Amino acid sequence: MAPLRPLLFLLPLILTQSPQISSQNLSPSQIKTLFRLQRMLEYPPSLSLINNATNFCYLPSSPLLSISCYGTRITELEINGDSSAPLSPSFSADSFFTTLTRLPSLTSLSLVSLGLWGPLSPKIARLSSIRDLNLSSNHLYGEIPAGISSMVNLESLVLSGNSFNGTVPDLRSLANLTELVLKNNSFGGNVPIGFASFDQLQKLDLSMNQFNGKIPPSLFSLPLVRYMDLSRNRFAGVLPAKLLCGDNLEFVDISRNLLMGGLPSCLSSDSSTRVVLKSWNCLNSVGDSRYQHPKSYCSRDPLAAVLPSPEKEEGSKKSKLGLILGILGGIVAGAALLSLMVFLIFKKARPEDVGSVKLPKPITQKTLKTSVQVSPRTPADTNTCNYTLD
Ligand SMILES: *[C@@H]1O[C@H](CO)[C@@H](O)[C@H](O)[C@H]1NC(C)=O
Ligand SMILES: *[C@@H]1O[C@H](CO)[C@@H](O)[C@H](O)[C@H]1NC(C)=O
Ligand SMILES: *[C@@H]1O[C@H](CO)[C@@H](O)[C@H](O)[C@H]1NC(C)=O
Ligand SMILES: *[C@@H]1O[C@H](CO)[C@@H](O)[C@H](O)[C@H]1NC(C)=O
Ligand SMILES: *[C@@H]1O[C@H](CO)[C@@H](O)[C@H](O)[C@H]1NC(C)=O
Numbered sequence: 001m002a003p004l005r006p007l008l009f010l011l012p013l014i015l016t017q018s019p020q021i022s023s024q025n026l027s028p029s030q031i032k033t034l035f036r037l038q039r040m041l042e043y044p045p046s047l048s049l050i051n052n053a054t055n056f057c058y059l060p061s062s063p064l065l066s067i068s069c070y071g072t073r074i075t076e077l078e079i080n081g082d083s084s085a086p087l088s089p090s091f092s093a094d095s096f097f098t099t100l101t102r103l104p105s106l107t108s109l110s111l112v113s114l115g116l117w118g119p120l121s122p123k124i125a126r127l128s129s130i131r132d133l134n135l136s137s138n139h140l141y142g143e144i145p146a147g148i149s150s151m152v153n154l155e156s157l158v159l160s161g162n163s164f165n166g167t168v169p170d171l172r173s174l175a176n177l178t179e180l181v182l183k184n185n186s187f188g189g190n191v192p193i194g195f196a197s198f199d200q201l202q203k204l205d206l207s208m209n210q211f212n213g214k215i216p217p218s219l220f221s222l223p224l225v226r227y228m229d230l231s232r233n234r235f236a237g238v239l240p241a242k243l244l245c246g247d248n249l250e251f252v253d254i255s256r257n258l259l260m261g262g263l264p265s266c267l268s269s270d271s272s273t274r275v276v277l278k279s280w281n282c283l284n285s286v287g288d289s290r291y292q293h294p295k296s297y298c299s300r301d302p303l304a305a306v307l308p309s310p311e312k313e314e315g316s317k318k319s320k321l322g323l324i325l326g327i328l329g330g331i332v333a334g335a336a337l338l339s340l341m342v343f344l345i346f347k348k349a350r351p352e353d354v355g356s357v358k359l360p361k362p363i364t365q366k367t368l369k370t371s372v373q374v375s376p377r378t379p380a381d382t383n384t385c386n387y388t389l390d
Contacts, residue, residue, distance in 0.1 A: 026056055027072040033102040034067075034074070040096050041114055042088060044081045073105035078134075081114035086139045093118025093140070101126040107153075110134035120164075122147045129153055136181075137161040149173045160184050160205070170194045177201055183229070184208040191216055198222055205229040207253065212236065215259075217243045220252070220266070229253040231277065236298060239264050245274070253277040258298040260284075 034056065038047045046064035053059055057069035068076035093116065100109070107129050116135065119142035124133075131153050143166035144159070154174050160183035167189030168182065177198055183205045190213035191206070198204075202224050212234040219228065221244040231253040238261030245252075245266035252267060252274070259281040262268070267276050279291040282298035 025072050026069055026074070030072065030074050030103065031056065033099060036099050037096075040091065040099060041079070041081075042091070044079065044083065044114055046079055046081055068108075070105065074103050075105050076108040077103065077106060078108070078110040078112075079114060080110070080112045083113055083115040084137075085115055086117040087115040091115075091117060094121045094123070097121035097123045100124070103127070104129070106130055108132040111138070113137040116140055119143075120145060120148075124148065125150050127151070131176075132156040134158040135162065140164060142166070144169055146170075152176070155179065155200075157181070168192060172197055175199065178224075179203040181205040182209065187211060189213075191219065195219060196222070199224070201225055202248070203227040206233065208232045210234055215239065215254070220244065220249065220264075221246045224248055227251045230257065231255045233257055235259060238262075239267070241265070243267070249274060251275050254281065256280045258282065260295060260298050 034050060038044075038050065041047065046062070049059050049062065049065050050056060050067075056067055056074075059065065059067060064080045066076065066078040067074060096116070098121065100106075101123055104127065106127050109127065109130055110132065112134060113136075115138065117139035120135070120140050122145035125145065125147035128151055130151055132155060133151075134156070136158050137160070139162065140159070141163040144164060146169040148154075148157075149169055149171055150173070152173055153176065155176050156179040157174075157177065158179065158181040160181050162185050164182070165186040165188065168187055168191075170192055171177065171180075172192075172194035175198075178200050179202060180198075181203065184207070187206070187209040188211065191211060193216060195201075195204075196216050196218035199222070201222050203226060204219070205227070207229040208231070210233060211230075214237040215230060215235050217240050219225070223246055225246050226248045227250065229251070232255070234257060235254070236258040239259065241262065241264055243264035243266060245264075250273060253276075254267075255277045256279070259278075260283065262285055263276075263278065263283055266274075267278070280293060282293050282295045284292075284295075
């Protein structure tokens with residue numbers, strides 16, 4: 001027994017060393033992929049650390065770059081750029097995501113502020129081992145590919161600060177999702193009912209989009225949900241009085257929507273365990289009404305609350321322009337008519353015929369009447385503009 005002791009003593013040391021030993025054997029194709037990504041990302045400063053590296057899996061720790069490996073493969077890749085500008089026009093999102101699929105063992109991928117632009121390729125779904133995906137602060141646009149629902153290992157999906165639009169695909173199959181952050185994009189449509197089946201969801205951030213329709217009440221009662229930010233959207237309607245809040249719900253932000261009526265009791269009072277932000281809706285009896293819009297703001301156009309259509313805003317801009325042209329035209333025509341009348345009166349009816357002087361009067365009245373009809377529409381248009389700017 002005694003002679004074995006030194007060996008047993010060494011065993012933990014050997015074990016802790018072994019990942020390092022294997023990481024030195026990162027497969028050549030993984031290394032090649034890393035350098036290819038570096039080139040496609042147009043050599044971001046945060047990736048320059050790999051240039052002289054001999055061991056990619058044990059780079060000096062940095063908040064800008066983190067690479068972890070298991071065996072011969074990269075399992076975690078985090079690159080943080082500082083770029084607010086999009087990559088050059090020659091960047092191809094499709095080839096970029098295709099190249100990424102050569103790192104099939106990735107469980108965590110974070111590519112933040114790197115200037116990525118273009119649509120998110122459906123090929124991303126080939127990275128089926130991914131648990132954490134963070135693509136925030138880039139310039140990705142278009143719809144989220146429906147195939148993302150096959151990435152069943154996803155636990156955290158963060159796409160904030162891009163220009164994604166369209167509706168969010170059905171994500172019901174992502175049963176292990178704990179965090180979904182879609183903040184600051186241009187998503188529209190309703191919150192898919194499927195959201196209500198996220199048993200593991202703790203954080204939901206849909207803020208700063210154009211989501212509309214009603215908020216599914218079951219969102220608030222998800223068993224583990226802790227943080228819910230739905231602010232700055234176009235959610236409308238009345239929240240049911242009987243709505244239930246989950247036991248873990250600590251933070252709810254529903255401000256700057258088009259919600260009406262009263263607040264359900266579980267959201268109406270701030271408590272030490274729950275913060276609720278609700279300003280700039282059309283809610284009643286929520287304390288300070290100075291921070292709510294009048295009811296007409298939320299109900300002014302029921303369609304506006306349902307359809308996110310930019311055409312509509314453009315339409316109202318067009319009708320506004322038409323209105324201005326109409327008014328101008330009216331004024332010009334009125335003035336022309338007036339001067340014609342004056343001219344005729346002077347020329348023709350010099351000696352008698354005072355009666356014809358009455359003629360210009362109804363015309364002036366008509367012009368005036370048109371511009372009066374116009375004015376109530378103007379504040380409504382202004383409202384729409386304000387809302388859009390919000
Ligand atoms: C890599 O090594 C070369 C030569 O040793 C050195 O000039 C260069 O600055 C190094 N680059 C980085 C990113 O450390
Ligand atoms: C995603 O990246 C952003 C920017 O670095 C960071 O603030 C955020 O915490 C990340 N989210 C996750 C879940 O890693
Ligand atoms: C979800 O998580 C559980 C526990 O962590 C795990 O056993 C299960 O395999 C996961 N499901 C999927 C689809 O990844
Ligand atoms: C929203 O995202 C854009 C980039 O798409 C970014 O420039 C802007 O600062 C973000 N706004 C907020 C409030 O996060
Ligand atoms: C999303 O944006 C793209 C271009 O960025 C546009 O072609 C498309 O029509 C938009 N889709 C929706 C539903 O707004």
